[in-house]
Amino acid sequence: MRGTMDRQSLMRVGLSVCTALLVAGFVSVPQAEAQVERVYHPMYLPADHNWEFREHFPAVDRLFNAFDYGHGILYETLWSEPEAPVALLEEEIYLELTGRILPNPPRLPMPEASFMPQYARLVPVAKEMFEWAHILHKQSYDILADTRLSEAERDRAMEELLDHYLSNGLAFTDVPKGMEIMDEQYFSKAFRARYPKFNGLIWAYHWLQVATYEPLLAYEDPDERQAAMNGLVTRFWQMLEDPPEALPSEMPMTPAIAPLFTERYPRFAAVFDNLHMMHDVISDILVSAEVPRSDKREEIYRQADLFRDPGAMAITHDDWIAMALAHGVDAQGGPAVGWLPVAPSRGAAPMHDHEAHSEPADQEPRAHGEHAHDGHDGPHTPAEDDPQATVAAFHEALAQGDSIAALELLHPDVRIYEQGHAESLEEYRAGHLAADIRFAEAVSRHVLREELLDGVDGLVVYLAEVHTAGRMGDREIDAQGVETVVLERTTDGWRIRHVHWSNR
Amino acid sequence: MIVVIMPTFPSTVRHPQVARGVVTALFAVLWMSAPPLAAQTDFHNLDKDRPLRVEDAYATKRWAFELKASPLTLSQDEDGVLRYAPSLELKHGLLPGVEVSVGQHLDVSRVDSETSTGLGSVELSALANLWVESRTLPAAGVRVTGHVATESEADSWVEIRGLATRSLVGPVRAHLAGGWMRGDGRAEDWWAGLALDYVLPFHHTLLLAETWIAEPRSASEDELDRTVHSTLGARYQLSPTLAMDAGVGRSWAGQIRQDWFLTLGVTHEFAVRSLMPRRNR
Numbered sequence: 210m211r212g213t214m215d216r217q218s219l220m221r222v223g224l225s226v227c228t229a230l231l232v233a234g235f236v237s238v239p240q241a242e243a244q245v246e247r248v249y250h251p252m253y254l255p256a257d258h259n260w261e262f263r264e265h266f267p268a269v270d271r272l273f274n275a276f277d278y279g280h281g282i283l284y285e286t287l288w289s290e291p292e293a294p295v296a297l298l299e300e301e302i303y304l305e306l307t308g309r310i311l312p313n314p315p316r317l318p319m320p321e322a323s324f325m326p327q328y329a330r331l332v333p334v335a336k337e338m339f340e341w342a343h344i345l346h347k348q349s350y351d352i353l354a355d356t357r358l359s360e361a362e363r364d365r366a367m368e369e370l371l372d373h374y375l376s377n378g379l380a381f382t383d384v385p386k387g388m389e390i391m392d393e394q395y396f397s398k399a400f401r402a403r404y405p406k407f408n409g410l411i412w413a414y415h416w417l418q419v420a421t422y423e424p425l426l427a428y429e430d431p432d433e434r435q436a437a438m439n440g441l442v443t444r445f446w447q448m449l450e451d452p453p454e455a456l457p458s459e460m461p462m463t464p465a466i467a468p469l470f471t472e473r474y475p476r477f478a479a480v481f482d483n484l485h486m487m488h489d490v491i492s493d494i495l496v497s498a499e500v501p502r503s504d505k506r507e508e509i510y511r512q513a514d515l516f517r518d519p520g521a522m523a524i525t526h527d528d529w530i531a532m533a534l535a536h537g538v539d540a541q542g543g544p545a546v547g548w549l550p551v552a553p554s555r556g557a558a559p560m561h562d563h564e565a566h567s568e569p570a571d572q573e574p575r576a577h578g579e580h581a582h583d584g585h586d587g588p589h590t591p592a593e594d595d596p597q598a599t600v601a602a603f604h605e606a607l608a609q610g611d612s613i614a615a616l617e618l619l620h621p622d623v624r625i626y627e628q629g630h631a632e633s634l635e636e637y638r639a640g641h642l643a644a645d646i647r648f649a650e651a652v653s654r655h656v657l658r659e660e661l662l663d664g665v666d667g668l669v670v671y672l673a674e675v676h677t678a679g680r681m682g683d684r685e686i687d688a689q690g691v692e693t694v695v696l697e698r699t700t701d702g703w704r705i706r707h708v709h710w711s712n713r
Numbered sequence: 714m715i716v717v718i719m720p721t722f723p724s725t726v727r728h729p730q731v732a733r734g735v736v737t738a739l740f741a742v743l744w745m746s747a748p749p750l751a752a753q754t755d756f757h758n759l760d761k762d763r764p765l766r767v768e769d770a771y772a773t774k775r776w777a778f779e780l781k782a783s784p785l786t787l788s789q790d791e792d793g794v795l796r797y798a799p800s801l802e803l804k805h806g807l808l809p810g811v812e813v814s815v816g817q818h819l820d821v822s823r824v825d826s827e828t829s830t831g832l833g834s835v836e837l838s839a840l841a842n843l844w845v846e847s848r849t850l851p852a853a854g855v856r857v858t859g860h861v862a863t864e865s866e867a868d869s870w871v872e873i874r875g876l877a878t879r880s881l882v883g884p885v886r887a888h889l890a891g892g893w894m895r896g897d898g899r900a901e902d903w904w905a906g907l908a909l910d911y912v913l914p915f916h917h918t919l920l921l922a923e924t925w926i927a928e929p930r931s932a933s934e935d936e937l938d939r940t941v942h943s944t945l946g947a948r949y950q951l952s953p954t955l956a957m958d959a960g961v962g963r964s965w966a967g968q969i970r971q972d973w974f975l976t977l978g979v980t981h982e983f984a985v986r987s988l989m990p991r992r993n994r
Contacts, residue, residue, distance in 0.1 A: 244847035249809040252777035255984040260953060278914070317950055319914040320757040326880035333845045376990060377775075506848075 244506075248334045253344045254373045258358065258366065262350035265431075266438050269421060270350075272445070275314035276414040277343060279306050280488060281325035283407065287400075287495035289327040291502065298407045306410065307449050318347075332509045334379070335491065338517075341379040342484040345370070346418060349477060353425035367474055374480070381483040383476035384519040385529035391460065391486045396497035396508070400489065403496055409456025411492070413448045413542065415485045416461040417441060419478075420545035422470035427546045437546060448542065457542040460489060462533035465541050468643045469610075475526060482529075487516045527684075534643055539635070544612075544643075596669045596696040597661060599703040607649035612642055620697055620704040627710050652679030652686050667698050668706065677712075688712045755982075756919050756950040759878075759888060759910060761838075761856075762800075764946035764960025764976045765923045767890040767908035770854035770876040772812040772842045774982075776989050779804040783978035786818070788971045791964075797821040798833065810842040817863075834860040834869065834898065840876075851879035851889075862898050870896025884912045888923075894930075900969070901940075902928045917950035921960070929968055940967030944974065956980045 263270040286298055321340055322329040329336045352358065352366045374380050392398060401408040424437035448455045462485075463478035464471040471478040494500050494508050515521040524532070538544050599618055606614035616638055619625075625632045627641055659673040671694040678687050690712035697706040759769040763781055773779050781802040788796045802816030818833040838858040846852040856874040874892040881887055891905035906925025913920070927940045946960030957979045964970030 243849045245844045245850065246847045247810065247842075247844050249772070249806075249842070250774040252774040252806060252984045252989070254989065255986050263953070315915050315917070317917050317953060319917070320755055320912075322880075323757055323884065323912040323914040326884075326886075330846050330848050330880060333847065373989070 868898035
C-alpha cells in the first residue's frame with residue numbers, strides 16, 4: 210500500500226509540474242495584453258472545374274505551391290529574425306528557393322501556417338486573407354483552364370466565384386488602389402531597398418501569377434495553350450538567370466501583364482493587384498525601422514483594413530490602367546503573350562533579344578478568338594508599295610488586338626506623339642500600345658477625309674480626319690480627330706516613321 | 714446503380730431505426746461525395762481519433778464536409794480481448810469556427826474464439842473554436858459530445874472537452890486536451906492528454922505523438938488504476954481531396970489497458986454547392 214501511495218504521490222507531483230509547465234508554455238504574455246483573434250477557414254467553391262488547371266498544367270501549378278512557400282518563408286524570416294544579416298535572405302534563402310525549392314516544387318498546396326508559424330501567430334487574419342486570395346487565384350485558373358466551358362459558362366462561373374470570394378470579411382476589395390498605398394507611406398520601399406534581389410524574385414512570382422491568365426484567354430487550342438504556358442515558365446526562369454538585372458524592377462500589375470484578362474475580368478484583376486500590393490506593403494512594414502517592432506502587428510492590420518475597404522485610396526478604372534502602363538511593361542517583366550520575335554524570314558530584329566528563344570515561333574496570340582490570324586505573313590501585311598495600306602493595316606491590327614502585327618508596321622526609329630507624350634518604339638510597346646489596342650477594339654473608326662503628300666528623302670505624309678464612336682467601359686466615345694502619319698519605304702515595304710494623333 | 718445492403722442489427726440494439734438511419738445517411742453522403750464535389754483536405758489538421766485521441770483546437774472549414782472512415786481499428790486488451798471497431802464520421806463546418814459531426818462505430822469483440830458484435834453509441838458532437846493562436850494565447854476550443862446508446866443494455870453519456878493548440882519551435886506544435894464525462898454509460902470520469910506534431914510540409918506529412926491519462930469510472934482513490942496510453946502516428950495528404958492517417962499505440966498502466974492498438978483511416982473533404990451562401994448584390 211505504501212508503495213502504491215508513493216507512486217500515486219509521485220504521479221500527482223509529476224502531473225502538477227507538467228501542467229504548470231504546459232500552461233506557462235502555452236500562454237505567454239510578453240508585455241502585450243492577451244490578443245484574442247478570431248478568424249476561420251472558409252471552404253472554396255466546389256465545381257466540376259476544380260483541379261482543371263492542376264490537371265492540364267501541373268508544372269505551373271506546382272510552381273505556385275512553391276511561390277506560397279517563398280512568400281511565407283520571407284515573412285517568417287523577416288519577423289522571427291529581424292537582426293539577421295541581409296545575406297540570409299538575399300543569398301542563403303534566395304539560393305535555397307531558386308536552387309532547390311523552385312526546381313522541385315511541392316505537388317500539393319501546403320498549409321501556410323506550417324512554414325510560417327511565428328508570422329501566423331502575429332497576424333492570423335492577414336495570413337488568412339492571403340490564403341483566401343490565393344485560393345481565388347487557383348480557382349480562377351481552374352475555370353479558365355476548363356475547355357469544356359463555353360464563354361458564357363466561363364463568365365458565369367467567374368462571377369459566381371468572385372461572389373463567393375467576396376462573401377466574407379477576408380476578401381480584398383475589387384476596387385483598384387492607387388500606387389500611393391504601396392509607394393508613398395512612411396514605411397514604403399524599405400524592403401526593396403534592403404533586399405533588391407529577393408524583392409525582384411517576389412515580383413517575378415507575381416508576374417507569373419498574373420501572366421498565366423493571358424494564354425488561357427488568348428488561346429483555345431490545347432496545344433497552343435500548353436506551348437504558351439511552357440513559354441511563360443521559360444520566361445520566368447530567364448528572369449532568375451541574372452538577378453536582379455533580369456528580374457522585374459517594377460511591381461507587375463495585371464493590366465500591364467494580362468490586358469486580356471483585365472479587360473474581361475477587371476474586378477479579379479483589381480483583387481490580384483491589391484493582393485500583390487499588400488504583399489509588398491507587409492514586407493515593407495516588417496523591414497522598416499520606421500515601424501517599431503511593437504507596432505508592426507497593428508500597422509499590418511491597419512493596412513489589411515485599407516485593402517478591404519473599397520473607398521480607401523481608391524482610383525478609377527482608367528487611372529488604374531494608366532498607372533499600370535505608366536510603369537512600363539518591360540520593367541514589370543514583360544507581356545504574357547505577344548512578345549514573340551518576328552519571324553526570322555522577315556529580317557527584322559527581335560522585339561526582345563532576351564526573349565528570343567523562349568517560346569515556339571509558331572505561336573500567335575488569338576486575342577479575342579474570332580480575330581485570330583494565322584502567321585506573321587497573315588492578312589495584315591500591306592501592299593509593299595502602298596503607304597495608305599500600311600496605315601490601314603496598322604489600325605486593323607490595333608482593332609484586332611494583334612500587337613505583333615501592329616509593331617511590325619512601325620519603323621525601328623518611329624516617334625509616336627500621343628496625349629502630349631513622345632514615345633520610341635520600345636516606349637510605345639511598353640506604354641500606350643495596350644491602351645491603343647483597347648481603344649481600337651472598343652470603337653469603330655471612320656476616315657472622313659484623307660490625303661497623301663510626298664515628302665523628302667523617300668518619306669510620304671499621310672493626313673486624315675477621323676471620327677471614332679463606341680463605348681469604352683462606362684464611357685461613351687464620340688470624337689473627331691486628326692492623324693498625321695509619316696511613312697518611310699524600307700526593304701520590307703512602307704513603315705510608319707512618325708504618328709501624331711489629336712482628338713477633340 | 715448503387716446497392717447498399719443494410720446490416721441486420723442484433724436484437725440487443727435498442728434503437729435499430731436510429732442506427733439504420735445513421736448508417737444510411739453516412740452511406741448517402743459517401744455516395745454524394747463523388748469527385749465532382751471535390752474540395753481540399755488538409756493533413757495539417759489533427760482530428761479527433763484520426764489517429765490520436767488528442768485533437769487540435771480548430772474546427773473544419775466553414776461550409777466543408779469531411780467524411781472520415783476508419784476501416785481498420787484494432788486493439789487487444791491485457792486480458793486477451795481482441796476488438797475490431799471500424800468507424801464512420803461526418804463533419805460539417807456549420808458556422809464560422811464551429812463544426813458539428815455525427816459518427817458511429819461497429820464493435821466486434823473476440824474472447825476465447827467467441828465473437829460478439831454490437832453497435833457503438835451514436836456520437837453527436839459540436840466543436841467551437843474560441844479563438845485562433847496569437848502571440849500571447851494558444852488556439853482554444855471546446856467540444857461537446859453526446860454518446861447516444863443504441864444497445865439495449867447500454868446507457869448514454871456526455872463529454873465536455875477543452876482543447877488548446879500552440880506552435881512551439883520551428884515545425885512543432887503542441888496540443889493539450891482534456892475531457893470530463895457524465896452519464897451512466899461512460900467508461901471514464903475524465904481524461905487529459907498532450908500531443909506533439911511535427912510537420913514536413915514538402916512531404917505533406919504530419920508526424921504525431923501523444924500521451925494521455927484517463928480516470929476509469931468509479932475508480933477508488935486508493936488504487937492506482939488510471940490508464941496511461943501513448944500513440945505514435947502520421948497523417949499524409951494523398952491528393953488534394955484525400956488524406957490518410959495511421960497510428961499505433963499501447964497502454965502503460967491502468968485497469969483497462971491495451972497491449973496494442975492500431976488504426977488506419979482516410980478523410981475525404983467536399984462541399985455541397987447548394988448549401989453554400991450566395992452574396993447579395
